[in-house]
Amino acid sequence: MLQHLITQDAGLRMVPTDRGKLATAVGRLQDDLRALPEEADPVRTRALTRWIGVGQMCLGQHEAALTFLRQSLDLAAASGNTRAVVATSLNLGDAHRYAGDMRAAEALYRSALGTARSQHPELVDFALQHTGKYLMERGDLAGAEAHLREALRLRIAKGDTELIGSTQAALSRVELLIDHAAAPGAGDTAPRQWSGQWTSWLRSHTTARTPDRWAEDFPAIRGAVRGLTAHQRVHPRHLRDQLFPAELITAMAQEAEAALTADGYLHNGKWNAAVGDAANRFAGQVDLAAVVTESTGLEVEQPHNGVYIAYLEEGQFLDFHVDEFGFGEANLILCLKHERSVAGLTVSTTVFIGADGYRACDLAAGECVVFDGAITPHGRTPLGAGERVVLISFGFRARDVARRSAAPGRTCVPWTG
Structure with missing residues (x-):
């Protein structure tokens, strides 16, 4: 619903491609949610609350994001849809991570990964990707690399170039962080800062x-x-x-x-x-x-x-x-x-x-x-x-x-x- 309005920032967190457009789109989804009749299909309600939560997370509205994503997760659990439970748990884990609650985030990522491995192998790569990013932010670079390499192998087997690229970008960032940790004297400019500096310099000169x-x-x-x-x-x-x-x-x-x-x-x-x-x-x-x-x-x-x-x-x-x-x-x-x-x-x-x-x-x-x-x-x-x-x-x-x-x-x- 909102994928085209979301990209990733320097830390590989989701952010708006256009903040105004994303805020407008989230508002429309909230209007749709309010317009649903009481006897509405809970699947529709679950989908709307999930995407509203994801959009608010990207906009930095952490409390609202957590509220809507918890509602979506509760609906998924009540319906017995374990596939939706895995997917929404990962989103809720991201929302807690973005809000700074790393303990709650870890519990959700671990639970989602365990359920994916036991019941939904097609979602294991997604759970590994989210868990790997969490570990990277926490500073466990070896753990992040292991999770992301496993995700990359699974995604190469799937043959989805967009998913492969997403994991490779995360893995490349982890590799760079490992390199800088091993050789702190070699320079501490982050890769994105480096490319950003060059781009700014080029545009100021030609x-x-x-x-x-x-x-x-x-x-x-x-x-x-x-x-x-x-x-x-x-x-x-x-x-x-x-x-x-x-x-x-x-x-x-x-x-x-x-x-x-x-x-x-x-x-x-x-x-x-x-x-x-x-x-x-x-x-x-x-x-x-x-x-x-x-x-x-x-x-x-x-x-x-x-x-x-x-x-x-x-x-x-x-x-x-x-x-x-x-x-x-x-x-x-x-x-x-x-x-x-x-x-x-x-x-x-x-x-x-x-x-x-x-x-x-x-x-x-x-x-x-x-x-x-x-x-x-x-x-x-x-x-x-x-x-x-x-x-x-x-x-x-x-x-x-x-x-x-x-x-x-x-x-x-x-x-x-």
Whole structure:
């Protein structure tokens, strides 16, 4: 009900993508709940109270969240629906954790995990994921890593790229915390702080909005960017010769359009939507790991996450930034559709900043670009009149664990003094 309005913050806690929109949506659910007749189906009541509680938790309304989630859990228990009991217990555990009551949270997580293992094996990965995040926050990094690795194995077996990506992001954060704990002298800047610092610095010194500024901007940022990109594991490469099956590209383009229309959400200046069956079929039938490995020399695993991305309005652009390390050591952006006006004077491109300047890639449908999103500054120039761009972005982990950057703070951080 509210998934498209919820994302994760630096600590992997759920927060609104747009606070006002989420508050409005929660209010509508509360209106629906109040409008239910006394003899209403308790399943509907349980679903509404659960989502109202989750929404209020994301908005920071802890007491209200706890009240509604307890009500939903009581309804699930009274109906004998143990599957709903597990799912709602995890939500209530999160609500207690967000409110600072770690003891109550632990009891709920442990109970949910035990019930899932004994009665609902399809929910074990979810229980492990929530318990792992709790352990990470509590400081039990070894326990968190063990729970998340088990969750990752189960989710890889499920083949759900979105779930795999969520667990890999949590596991990557735990690995980074372990690394920093083992080497406190190596720098104590958190990964998200590091990427945030670089993104803020880039946006204060240049912009993807006005390419005419690039020649003027670059001399002032050359040294810093060279220091950053010296650590690249993958150099940007525009791949025009990949013969991906046209029917798979078309199917993803159609799925992306439907997902963006139904559940698309604005994030960082672009439209995002979760991938579905068409993207999973594509990833299963096309050896994307081989494409990345052959073109970059970095041996990678099959993609562990993916997201649809769209630019739909004239002037829409994505300013320069670097990604979180959890997305992967290599990224592949595949163009699914690029509509452009014949009369249009400008064409939107994916653009990178490297040691020698700016590089623009005009991607046509079926073409892709591989790069290191966590270290290579990248963005998209503004759409011209009549343009629409639909892409899919995949993240890959290096097969060699030693090639995975566990301490980005050891690379340079832009001077902010």
